Amino acid sequence: MSPASTNIFTLTHGSNLPDLLESNQKWSSKTTEEHPALFRDYNANGQAPHTLFIGCSDSRYNENCLGVIPGEAFTWKTIANVVRQDDLTCRATLEFAINVLKVNKVVVCGHTDCGGINTCLQHKRASLEGGENNHLFQYLQDLDDLYHEHKADVFAATDDVKTQSRLLSKLNVERQVSKLLAIDTVKSALARGEIQVYGLLYDVATGFVEQVSETTA
Numbered sequence: 001m002s003p004a005s006t007n008i009f010t011l012t013h014g015s016n017l018p019d020l021l022e023s024n025q026k027w028s029s030k031t032t033e034e035h036p037a038l039f040r041d042y043n044a045n046g047q048a049p050h051t052l053f054i055g056c057s058d059s060r061y062n063e064n065c066l067g068v069i070p071g072e073a074f075t076w077k078t079i080a081n082v083v084r085q086d087d088l089t090c091r092a093t094l095e096f097a098i099n100v101l102k103v104n105k106v107v108v109c110g111h112t113d114c115g116g117i118n119t120c121l122q123h124k125r126a127s128l129e130g131g132e133n134n135h136l137f138q139y140l141q142d143l144d145d146l147y148h149e150h151k152a153d154v155f156a157a158t159d160d161v162k163t164q165s166r167l168l169s170k171l172n173v174e175r176q177v178s179k180l181l182a183i184d185t186v187k188s189a190l191a192r193g194e195i196q197v198y199g200l201l202y203d204v205a206t207g208f209v210e211q212v213s214e215t216t217a
């Protein structure tokens, strides 16, 4: 990544708590200017999000890539948007969003240039084993499996590492969506026609989202 000559970001590593609080004041004022009724008439009185957004923890995107404002999307971000049957956070999030909040869209939105994907693609995962990043090593097992299952196709398709990474990100969205569809909470809501499940890929270089999959009852 080439360092920008001018910092365009709001806060930096050098920012401290007063900076964060001041920045929050500005954000709140600006948001109220744009949407005068948002906090007072909507967010203050509860939430009724239409979408559960599952994305990677990556700092470069979140549900805002869909143009939504606070109150529209219930969000769960986790490294490389990995979905697991035995992950309590995953299961609780699905139950709350689908059964309690009654969202009618569940989105798994992966992204290009994903660190988790690249670690496996570039064979850097093994270096994490046993050290201070051992949990990360364990967590990335699923992506390593994905890589090994598809590496012949990925390398046959292109020599370009960025394109390989993009392809794996897309395959990862498909993989996580299929795991999501096997979870009871999702399966039941889909069968009842209460939700639709979309697989998306966000491009960090353009801000655009493309469709990977769509599942309806």
Ligand SMILES: [Zn+2]
Binding pocket: 056, 057, 058, 079, 080, 081, 111, 113, 114, 115, 116
């Ligand atoms: Zn990522």
